[in-house]
Amino acid sequence: MSSPLVRALNVHKRFGRLEVLKGINLDVEAGQVVCLLGPSGGGKSTFLRCLNHLEKIDAGSIWVDGVPVGYRLDGGKFHEIRERDVALQRTHIGMVFQRFNLFANRTAIENVMEGPVYVLRQSASAARETAERLLTQVGMMNWADRYPAQLSGGQQQRVAIARSLAMNPKLILFDEPTSALDPELVGEVLSVMRDLAQGGMTMIVVTHEVGFAREVADKAVFMFDGTLVEEGAPAEVFSNPRHERTQQFLSKVL
Amino acid sequence: MTDVLGPRIPDGEIPIVPMRKWGRWVSAGIILLLVIVFVMSMRHAQIAWGDIPKFFTYHTMIVGMYMTVLLAVVCQALGIVLGVIVAIMRRSSNPVIKWSAWFYIYIFRGLPALLQLYIWYNLALAFKTLGIPHLFSVSTNSVMTAFVVGVLGLGLNESAYYAEIVRAGFNSVDHGQIEAASSIGMKPSQAMRRVILPQAMRVIIPPTGNDFINMLKGTSLASVVGFHELILSSTDIYSANFRIMETLMAAALWYMVLVSLASIGQYFIEKKFATDRSDPSSMSMGKTVRRSLSMRGVFHLSERNPGVAL
Ligand SMILES: Nc1ncnc2c1ncn2[C@@H]1O[C@H](COP(=O)(O)OP(=O)(O)O)[C@@H](O)[C@H]1O
Ligand SMILES: [Mg+2]
Numbered sequence: 001m002s003s004p005l006v007r008a009l010n011v012h013k014r015f016g017r018l019e020v021l022k023g024i025n026l027d028v029e030a031g032q033v034v035c036l037l038g039p040s041g042g043g044k045s046t047f048l049r050c051l052n053h054l055e056k057i058d059a060g061s062i063w064v065d066g067v068p069v070g071y072r073l074d075g076g077k078f079h080e081i082r083e084r085d086v087a088l089q090r091t092h093i094g095m096v097f098q099r100f101n102l103f104a105n106r107t108a109i110e111n112v113m114e115g116p117v118y119v120l121r122q123s124a125s126a127a128r129e130t131a132e133r134l135l136t137q138v139g140m141m142n143w144a145d146r147y148p149a150q151l152s153g154g155q156q157q158r159v160a161i162a163r164s165l166a167m168n169p170k171l172i173l174f175d176e177p178t179s180a181l182d183p184e185l186v187g188e189v190l191s192v193m194r195d196l197a198q199g200g201m202t203m204i205v206v207t208h209e210v211g212f213a214r215e216v217a218d219k220a221v222f223m224f225d226g227t228l229v230e231e232g233a234p235a236e237v238f239s240n241p242r243h244e245r246t247q248q249f250l251s252k253v254l
Numbered sequence: 255m256t257d258v259l260g261p262r263i264p265d266g267e268i269p270i271v272p273m274r275k276w277g278r279w280v281s282a283g284i285i286l287l288l289v290i291v292f293v294m295s296m297r298h299a300q301i302a303w304g305d306i307p308k309f310f311t312y313h314t315m316i317v318g319m320y321m322t323v324l325l326a327v328v329c330q331a332l333g334i335v336l337g338v339i340v341a342i343m344r345r346s347s348n349p350v351i352k353w354s355a356w357f358y359i360y361i362f363r364g365l366p367a368l369l370q371l372y373i374w375y376n377l378a379l380a381f382k383t384l385g386i387p388h389l390f391s392v393s394t395n396s397v398m399t400a401f402v403v404g405v406l407g408l409g410l411n412e413s414a415y416y417a418e419i420v421r422a423g424f425n426s427v428d429h430g431q432i433e434a435a436s437s438i439g440m441k442p443s444q445a446m447r448r449v450i451l452p453q454a455m456r457v458i459i460p461p462t463g464n465d466f467i468n469m470l471k472g473t474s475l476a477s478v479v480g481f482h483e484l485i486l487s488s489t490d491i492y493s494a495n496f497r498i499m500e501t502l503m504a505a506a507l508w509y510m511v512l513v514s515l516a517s518i519g520q521y522f523i524e525k526k527f528a529t530d531r532s533d534p535s536s537m538s539m540g541k542t543v544r545r546s547l548s549m550r551g552v553f554h555l556s557e558r559n560p561g562v563a564l
Contacts, residue, residue, distance in 0.1 A: 054436060084442075091439030094438075095434075097434065103449055104431065105453050
């Protein structure tokens with residue numbers, strides 16, 4: 001049996017006295033799409049940020065492709081690694097943000113080329129070729145030379161997805177990718193994500209789009225107050241949630 | 255209907271009568287009066303106005319003007335370089351580096367520039383020689399020329415102020431930009447160079463012009479440590495010919511010229527950096543972008559990608 005691509009073991013995280021993650025265990029197989037749902041403030045973003053070490057965990061461990069994130073295992077101990085080595089690990093883990101976070105001083109295509117050229121040290125022409133292919137894939141090639149401020153939210157988010165794809169990641173984390181969008185723009189982003197999922201990309205998606213989760217996810221996971229209370233196949237958990245809090249939550253969002 | 259709504263609306267074009275702006279006329283009258291009083295008193299003043307051009311172009315005066323510009327440029331350059339370094343140090347996760355930078359700003363911004371100049375000037379009283387023991391050493395007095403004293407006194411003071419300007423610029427960059435840089439695997443130094451600094455420029459550049467204008471005038475302090483800039487040159491001139499007011503007026507004229515030139519430069523630099531690409535209202539699409547880009551010469555879009563039009 002092969003080990004999962006992502007494995008979170010008993011992850012704890014606190015901000016000062018506030019315990020935000022209280023022992024999270026989660027496995028994600030390669031090619032799986034996992035949707036993470038739950039009320040605001042439950043720790044979903046924090047967990048996602050721990051997965052690529054934007055936040056340091058206080059206890060437990062996170063493994064991506066068999067390697068501990070943010071640490072080196074040596075002599076039975078986790079040794080913190082330098083920020084530049086964490087940066088290297090992050091090249092394999094894409095991230096798409098609620099607020100897009102495209103580089104404001106670069107055009108759409110420059111945003112997509114930035115990582116390949118300056119992090120992966122690809123030639124500009126190779127990076128441009130990849131960027132053009134990816135922008136075409138997300139339907140943004142006609143806006144390649146626009147600045148983020150000149151694009152709609154949905155367009156910016158599609159460029160942001162292309163930007164993380166350009167790093168050829170093993171996994172992409174999505175933190176409420178459609179929550180900042182006007183309702184009529186949600187569809188174009190979800191459709192890009194649906195295509196990605198069908199293409200076999202491993203994705204962990206924090207979302208309130210139950211329809212998307214039901215249709216695309218292999219696994220739906222519910223997080224309340226820093227604990228995962230329920231997980232399972234979407235068809236199962238959305239129709240027959242076992243846990244009382246899941247039932248309450250679903251009755252509000254459905 | 256018209257009875258209920260009030261007066262009947264007249265047919266055709268209705269002329270608009272602009273409001274009388276009495277305030278403008280009154281203030282203009284007062285200012286004019288003050289100008290007349292000033293000019294009259296200047297005519298009676300014991301100043302030979304006709305001699306000012308002569309002093310303005312005195313060799314000593316011209317050299318002083320060059321020295322003022324030289325000191326201001328060198329001090330400002332030093333201030334910018336050290337200021338950026340100190341501002342970056344203040345963001346360090348290493349507390350020793352962070353607090354050293356804080357202390358540096360605390361000292362060099364806290365002490366009057368004049369005091370700092372005097373301390374550098376008198377350094378030889380504390381340290382006869384400078385260098386590394388057993389390796390090399392030089393006499394302090396031979397190193398601490400008036401120019402070096404001026405550069406240290408004014409440049410380090412400026413660097414402490416400039417570090418705060420740069421820090422404000424860094425803080426103006428949205429934290430999401432830095433997270434995005436991390437998420438594509440940029441090292442902190444790369445994120446600084448590629449993402450934070452370029453976006454902070456918009457906030458950093460305008461006060462830089464201001465600082466330089468201040469620096470042009472601030473170099474006059476270096477006259478007390480014997481640096482022959484405009485003020486010391488002027489006192490040299492008038493202690494020889496006793497035409498004090500005329501000489502000072504000539505120096506004043508030079509300062510106005512220098513400051514005006516710097517202001518013009520500042521205007522153009524600000525205009526160049528003011529195009530805020532994160533704010534769509536500050537520009538129209540396409541043309542403005544391409545114009546500002548070709549002006550900056552940073553990205554050559556058309557060169558790299560001739561096929562795609564904006
Ligand atoms: N950097 C931080 N410092 C302090 N508290 C934080 C920080 N980030 C998140 N929190 C707190 O952690 C809790 C979980 O937040 P978050 O992970 O954003 O939840 P969710 O994404 O599920 O809405 C919230 O109470 C939030 O206020
Ligand atoms: Mg969140």
